[in-house]
Amino acid sequence: MLTVALIAVVWAGLAIFCKLRFRFADKMPAVEPLVPFFGNGLQFAGKNSYEICQSLTRAFKDNKRIFKLCFGPIAVVCPTHPDLIQKVLCDTASMNKPHVYSFMRVDLGLLSAEYDTWKNHRKVLNPTFNTRILNSFIPIFTDCVAKMIESMQEHYQPGKPLNILEFTSPCTLGMICRTSLGGKVLEREGTQQFIEGLEVILHNVGLRMFNANLHPNWVYRFTRFYRAEMKARKFCYAFTDKIIHEKQLEFAKLKQRAAESNNNPGELMQEEEDDMLSYKKPQIFIDQLLTIPLPDGTPFSHDEIQDHIYTMIAAGNETSATQAAHTALLLAMHPDIQEKAVAELREVFPTPNTEYSHEVLKQLVYLERIIKESQRLCPVAAVYGRKTLNDLQLDEFVIPKGNLFILNIFALHRRKEFWGEDADQFVPDRFLPENSKNRHPFAYLPFSGGARGCIGSRYAMMSLKTILSEMLRNYKLTTDIRYEDMEFKFKVSMHLAYDHRVFLEPRNLYG
Numbered sequence: 001m002l003t004v005a006l007i008a009v010v011w012a013g014l015a016i017f018c019k020l021r022f023r024f025a026d027k028m029p030a031v032e033p034l035v036p037f038f039g040n041g042l043q044f045a046g047k048n049s050y051e052i053c054q055s056l057t058r059a060f061k062d063n064k065r066i067f068k069l070c071f072g073p074i075a076v077v078c079p080t081h082p083d084l085i086q087k088v089l090c091d092t093a094s095m096n097k098p099h100v101y102s103f104m105r106v107d108l109g110l111l112s113a114e115y116d117t118w119k120n121h122r123k124v125l126n127p128t129f130n131t132r133i134l135n136s137f138i139p140i141f142t143d144c145v146a147k148m149i150e151s152m153q154e155h156y157q158p159g160k161p162l163n164i165l166e167f168t169s170p171c172t173l174g175m176i177c178r179t180s181l182g183g184k185v186l187e188r189e190g191t192q193q194f195i196e197g198l199e200v201i202l203h204n205v206g207l208r209m210f211n212a213n214l215h216p217n218w219v220y221r222f223t224r225f226y227r228a229e230m231k232a233r234k235f236c237y238a239f240t241d242k243i244i245h246e247k248q249l250e251f252a253k254l255k256q257r258a259a260e261s262n263n264n265p266g267e268l269m270q271e272e273e274d275d276m277l278s279y280k281k282p283q284i285f286i287d288q289l290l291t292i293p294l295p296d297g298t299p300f301s302h303d304e305i306q307d308h309i310y311t312m313i314a315a316g317n318e319t320s321a322t323q324a325a326h327t328a329l330l331l332a333m334h335p336d337i338q339e340k341a342v343a344e345l346r347e348v349f350p351t352p353n354t355e356y357s358h359e360v361l362k363q364l365v366y367l368e369r370i371i372k373e374s375q376r377l378c379p380v381a382a383v384y385g386r387k388t389l390n391d392l393q394l395d396e397f398v399i400p401k402g403n404l405f406i407l408n409i410f411a412l413h414r415r416k417e418f419w420g421e422d423a424d425q426f427v428p429d430r431f432l433p434e435n436s437k438n439r440h441p442f443a444y445l446p447f448s449g450g451a452r453g454c455i456g457s458r459y460a461m462m463s464l465k466t467i468l469s470e471m472l473r474n475y476k477l478t479t480d481i482r483y484e485d486m487e488f489k490f491k492v493s494m495h496l497a498y499d500h501r502v503f504l505e506p507r508n509l510y511g
């Protein structure tokens with residue numbers, strides 16, 4: 001009897017606490033049906049990633065300016081209008097990230113770091129993605145793409161479809177690892193296990209994100225997923241620790257050499273830097289992390305370096321691979337658009353030996369519109385979140401500190417009031433300058449926006465252009481998947497619910 005009374009008191013206390021805690025959202029429109037006690041929770045709990053994707057699409061369909069999703073007593077704010085999304089992404093009051101980002105275990109990396117850490121690190125790391133550095137990566141991009149084409153040639157059989165993602169994934173992994181850790185990183189002992197380890201980590205992080213039962217640490221720790229993830233992390237960290245250590249030694253030796261020759265060590269490092277900036281030597285991310293000081297003059301710590309490296313791999317690899325595969329599939333579904341892209345390639349690559357360069361990539365303007373349209377209709381970062389670190393006013397609501405936002409970019413990108421009646425159609429030319437000039441700047445957010453937007457967006461565009469142009473130069477793409485039948489599910493990013501099935505037909509651009 002006493003136990004029942006105690007539970008009732010705790011229960012009532014909790015209910016009152018939640019009622020007061022989320023009082024700010026009392027008058028905010030909700031998504032029906034709101035089930036007593038569960039709210040909208042039953043539409044998400046126990047569902048697989050495909051069903052969650054469907055539920056989120058339904059919830060955002062009504063296009064209210066702002067609404068709430070109730071997970072039990074917890075209200076999560078969902079702004080849908082670009083004006084409000086702009087406020088959330090640009091106001092420092094909402095620059096923190098929700099708890100689920102911590103599942104990646106890179107709390108010091110840009111993607112999930114707390115605002116204060118993030119602010120200092122982002123300021124220092126922005127220049128590591130400048131144009132000269134990105135240009136120095138082009139030889140790495142082209143080499144990785146050449147290997148992808150070789151692999152496609154090996155697997156090509158007339159009339160047999162390939163899952164294009166199986167080819168873009170190793171390619172973008174090669175790019176991100178080689179530009180982050182050095183050119184020969186994937187030739188080291190243990191590479192295969194490292195790659196498999198990364199796959200396990202990413203898979204389990206995605207699984208956990210979209211399975212609320214696995215959210216509490218104390219539950220997750222008792223699962224086989226946790227054990228597999230920790231085993232993979234142990235191996236991967238050992239693999240990258242060795243590289244970090246070797247690099248540290250390399251830089252220490254460089255400094256010592258400078259000291260011995262009575263040179264200014266800073267000058268010698270500068271010489272090394274200038275050498276890299278001559279485009280001949282790619283300016284690898286880890287080298288930057290080991291040489292650039294933080295705003296207070298201290299170097300990045302080992303843990304910070306590690307978290308930044310894994311953040312780049314997590315944020316840059318799967319996203320780019322999947323977006324490349326989505327785009328290839330869309331091209332296979334739209335032969336007329338594919339042919340227009342090929343016509344552009346004939347002009348930009350007048351001979352088989354035309355080399356990739358900044359100028360060449362810049363000239364691929366139609367391909368860029370295709371990629372942008374693919375990112376609009378199939379954005380791999382389809383849903384992301386923010387958390388308030390101070391009160392934030394959105395319309396008549398004041399969202400207090402510590403509350404969460406869900407931004408559904410997939411829904412935003414298909415709103416007819418911003419994209420027109422043909423919003424669901426694949427029309428790359430909507431990104432012609434004359435067709436874009438009156439568009440709301442926050443109606444299109446494949447790379448997010450505001451200060452916490454994607455640091456790698458230009459890197460991604462360059463790598464996607466290299467992958468897709470080379471694929472089209474070598475193959476005509478077709479598919480038996482109909483555009484209307486495209487369905488999606490979540491891993492960490494938004495994937496197709498089935499394979500990216502594409503048939504290849506060798507193409508001679510110069511025949």
Ligand code: HEM
Pocket residue numbers: 110111112122176311312315316317319320323380381384385445446447448451452453454455456457459460
């Ligand atoms: C098609 C490819 C890509 C897409 C669609 C994409 C999209 C995004 C989005 C939407 C965000 C914001 C996420 C959030 O706020 O929760 C983001 C952040 C980030 N991305 Fe990308 N990204 C791509 C490629 C890359 C690449 C290639 C890199 C690195 C080389 C990269 C590194 C990052 C980092 C470090 C952040 C965190 C930025 C910060 O908070 O300061 N991304 N990306």
